[in-house]
Amino acid sequence: MKIKEIIVVEGKDDTTAIKRAVNADTIETNGSAVSDAVIERIKLAHETRGVIIFTDPDYPGERIRHIVAEQVPDCKHAFLPKHEAIEKRGRGVGVEHASVEAIRKALKDAQTVEKEAAEQISKEDLVDAGLIGGPQAKERRQKLGEKLRIGYMNGKQLYKRLLMFQITQEQFARALKEVLQEEKT
Template sequence: MIHEMIVVEGKDDTTAVRRAVGADTIETGGSAIGEDVLRRIELAYERRGVIVLTDPDAPGERIRKIVSERVPGCKHAFLTKDEARSSKGIGVEHASDEAIRRALERVRGPETNEDRASEIEWSDLLQAGLIVHQASARRRERMGELLGIGYANGKQFHKRCLMFRITKAEFAAALEQMEQEGR
């Protein structure tokens, strides 16, 4: 049983999460999150903690951003588009039980002052070819998978590296793996 409440988009996501792990969920009802849902998320954060697990698409990212701004200390779990894809579409509800479990095992929390000593800098992204590179989008997608923080544009990727306390060692290991794969 997962102690934290898991924020998902809808009922089908709740069904998928409960099928994969023992957990309680809060459904946002889509990207137009109401004030009452945000208050429930705040209360859940105070009492049990919160993990955001949304679809790897634009509306899912919008929900993640809204919740993060309102509840800055929440944790995040990410599914890649491949993990969340089925013949019926892309979303948490289409992910396998194993993919959901893996995402929840790789959950990331917000950074603390102690983490800043080894934080990823913009120059690290530049040197790794994750920005200002002909294949930067593809490289960020793979690095996001390896680091468990999902795909994002360059600015958001950097922000996630900071927010989820990606260390230089983790970053270097993921970069090395990606380069061994020939990407």
């Protein structure tokens, strides 16, 4: 599987994992202090081939994703569910620990962030769905993020991502229904 876009990852181990799964070029941020030089390379990559941001499903990875997306808008975003990125001994979380299949699926499902949502989902919708402020809110957000392929986030970030990725009311309702059905089983 050949990827046209250049994939932004955190480090060398991520690059190794990506190259095991697909034929692609990467740019490594080398941690969460993304330098101006790295941002300039990412901007050039975006202009010439396009960019997919593919960071770890943890706080530093989300921080890097935010920094890059703010400096280089209109990138594609690939997300791994946390459970697919955990090291076998359970000590680490990252792209480098994901299976070839999980990496390929995340890259295949990469989405472009749009500026405005077609149908806006309200914060009240999230409260009503038990995604904010309820006893199972965190677990529901995690499962919903996996189903929608937008990653895990807190309630405030969930709202922003639903809007950024233009998740429609229909997509939201379908994914939420699946999450709620899984809770019953």
